[in-house]
Amino acid sequence: MILPRRKFLQAAGAAALPSLTRRALAQDAYPSRPIHVVIGFTPGAAADVVARVLAQATAPFIGQPLVVENKPGAGSSIAAEYVAHAAADGYTVFLTTVSIITNQIINPNAALDLIRDFQPVALVQDAPIILVVNPASNIHSVKELIAFCNAKPEQALDSNVVGSMPHFVSELFAQKAGLKLTQVPYQGSPQAVEDVIAGRTLMTFSPASTIVGQVAAGRLVALATTTSKRAGALPDVPTMAEAGVPGVETSLWFGLLVPIGAPRPIVDKLATAARKAMQTPAAMEVLRKQGDDPLDAGPDEFAGFMRSEITRWRQVAQAAGMIKS
Secondary structure, eight states, X not given: OOOOHHHHHHHHHHHHHHHHHHHXXXXXXXXXXXEEEEESSOTTSHHHHHHHHHHHHHHHHHTSOEEEEEOOOGGGHHHHHHHHTSOSSSSEEEEEETHHHHHHHHSOOTTOOHHHHEEEEEEEEEEOEEEEEOGGGOOOSHHHHHHHHHHOGGGOEEEEOTTSHHHHHHHHHHHHHTOOOEEEEOSSHHXXXXXXXXXXXXXXXXXXXXXXXXXXXXXXXXXXXXXXXXXXXXXXXXXXXXXXXXXXXXXXXXXXXXXXXXXXXXXXXXXXXXXXXXXXXXXXXXXXTTTOEEEEEOHHHHHHHHHHHHHHHHHHHHHHTOSOO
């Protein structure tokens, strides 16, 4: 039987209504089960600490527990791919750092595109990156470090994790200071720091959480922070601009992403809960002890920030010859 156009449209609308209603009800009921927060680093890493504070602080605001899952490897690309292929329903979330951007710049992966595959939720935390040297070097300022590296280039050994944010900061510092540093690769920041302490390398850029205790114990000398203001955990350490090298300004930021296609009401609900959570006194107390500060940017602001970060760090990598042709 052929239906008249009006009846056909009415019938089609009626058929679609249950589907639309179910989708609306699912969004209204979100979340109705635990949310999984995936990170690309091992337990105890800076991202893991942030993830667990976030999970504990967000649960009361969202009404469901948040479960942290560690999927380390490949510069956090393993975790990113896992989340990218998960259902776009807000129950699988990626806690990312800027390192996913820097790693993707120098190790392109056709199966993963940060803009194509992810929907930004919120920018939640900010960690300073600190330039440190071995006390035995007798270097106590960035100016002295630059002079030392120029006089003894064979000893200008910089510990870093290839593709990480500290690695990119090191390259940016070298460009701004007119230095040639020899990059010594490590699997993680703790190992890179240990070799500076042992005197096998001269310097490293490291997240504040990794070196605050070592600086307090006198095993490292902190020369500068890359943030625009002094780190709360190291108030006596100047910024790079104060130390005489302007333009080396960045941080190890943390943000939440979900698979592309997640409904905006769900994204907004998750963003609101996470942003409130990271501003609570309990969360701030834990994270500020390791030098971190809360950020408060929603989906749209975070999306624009990510695009600007991709452009900025690609330019640094190109200038340093880090991008494979």
